[in-house]
Amino acid sequence: xxxxELRPSYWRRWxxxxxxxxxxxxxxxxxLNSYSAGGLLVGIVLGxxxxxxxxxxxxxxxxxxxxxKAIAFLAIVMFDVxxxxxxxxxxxxxxxxxxxxxxxxxxxLDLTSPEGITVLTATITLTPGTVASxxxxxxxxxxxxxxxxxxxxxxxxxxxxxxxxRIGEILP
Amino acid sequence: xxxxxxxxxxIHIVIGAFFVFVGxxxxxxxxxxxxxxHGPSKATTLGVGGCLIASxxxxxxxxxxxxxxxxxxxxxxFITAPVTAHFIAKAHLHAEVDPExxxxxxxxxxxxxxxxxxxxxxMASRExxxxxxxxxxx
Numbered sequence: 407x408x409x410x411e412l413r414p415s416y417w418r419r420w421x422x423x424x425x426x427x428x429x430x431x432x433x434x435x436x437x438l439n440s441y442s443a444g445g446l447l448v449g450i451v452l453g454x455x456x457x458x459x460x461x462x463x464x465x466x467x468x469x470x471x472x473x474x475k476a477i478a479f480l481a482i483v484m485f486d487v488x489x490x491x492x493x494x495x496x497x498x499x500x501x502x503x504x505x506x507x508x509x510x511x512x513x514x515l516d517l518t519s520p521e522g523i524t525v526l527t528a529t530i531t532l533t534p535g536t537v538a539s540x541x542x543x544x545x546x547x548x549x550x551x552x553x554x555x556x557x558x559x560x561x562x563x564x565x566x567x568x569x570x571x572r573i574g575e576i577l578p
Numbered sequence: 579x580x581x582x583x584x585x586x587x588x589i590h591i592v593i594g595a596f597f598v599f600v601g602x603x604x605x606x607x608x609x610x611x612x613x614x615x616h617g618p619s620k621a622t623t624l625g626v627g628g629c630l631i632a633s634x635x636x637x638x639x640x641x642x643x644x645x646x647x648x649x650x651x652x653x654x655x656f657i658t659a660p661v662t663a664h665f666i667a668k669a670h671l672h673a674e675v676d677p678e679x680x681x682x683x684x685x686x687x688x689x690x691x692x693x694x695x696x697x698x699x700x701m702a703s704r705e706x707x708x709x710x711x712x713x714x715x716x
Binding site: 433436437439487488491494495498499503504506508510511512514527528531532533534535536537538539540541542543544546547549551553 | 596597600603604607608609610612613615616617619620622623624645646647649650656657659660663664667668671680681682683684685686687688689690691692
């Protein structure tokens with residue numbers, strides 16, 4: 407046991423991130439936009455080499471709990487992006503600029519992993535009307551700028567309940 | 579059938595163009611930098627999204643080959659757009675915003691990371707500053 411902790415195993419050394427390898431091969435094949443055996447071979451080589459070279463930046467494997475919930479989460483985010491787009495378009499076109507109640511909101515976080523917080527930040531920024539701007543130094547609070555917010559507590563509750571709870575089921 | 583697809587494609591392009599326009603109009607109209615930052619997030623999501631769906635429909639239905647590179651464009655945009663917005667917001671916080679009076683307080687003890695350094699870094703910089711101060715005095 408002690409031996410395996412000291413020296414990384416064969417698989418661990420040559421295939422440090424199997425998921426990243428799979429994603430890279432899929433990306434490469436999608437970039438080619440057509441199937442050929444040579445293209446697949448180059449994709450496999452890239453998918454093996456890039457994780458080994460970038461492994462120092464990313465020593466630990468992210469722990470993904472349930473990949474299928476990620477698909478449901480993606481669908482919810484897509485739906486929210488469309489709804490929020492229409493709301494913000496209305497705000498921009500018809501609301502006079504001095505009646506916008508834009509302000510900063512602090513969202514306390516339950517997520518602890520960098521990957522989870524990154525996904526939450528990206529989700530908040532991609533949803534129009536909210537931009538995630540800063541993280542507190544201890545990583546427990548997120549600073550979000552809202553374009554037009556009526557009830558601060560309701561916005562925080564919505565972000566926590568709708569997005570953070572679902573991300574917490576996928577990433578720690 | 580052919581005409582129906584063309585109408586569908588045209589509708590998607592118009593929707594995309596409309597949201598790109600609204601995003602650009604927001605850049606002109608909105609009052610502060612942080613609120614102007616909300617404009618491009620529309621252009622990158624529904625604006626580009628509408629055009630990409632139209633492109634996929636065009637190649638899939640009219641030319642009969644499935645094109646998945648549009649999915650990649652969406653994927654790359656969704657990864658990079660939040661990073662850009664975050665960097666602009668961070669630069670704005672550094673340049674314009676006073677953390678004491680304008681930002682809400684965070685839960686922890688160290689403040690927002692743009693303004694705070696970790697305690698040991700702060701101690702080290704204070705020590706080096708006092709050391710250089712000693713040298714100046716002596």
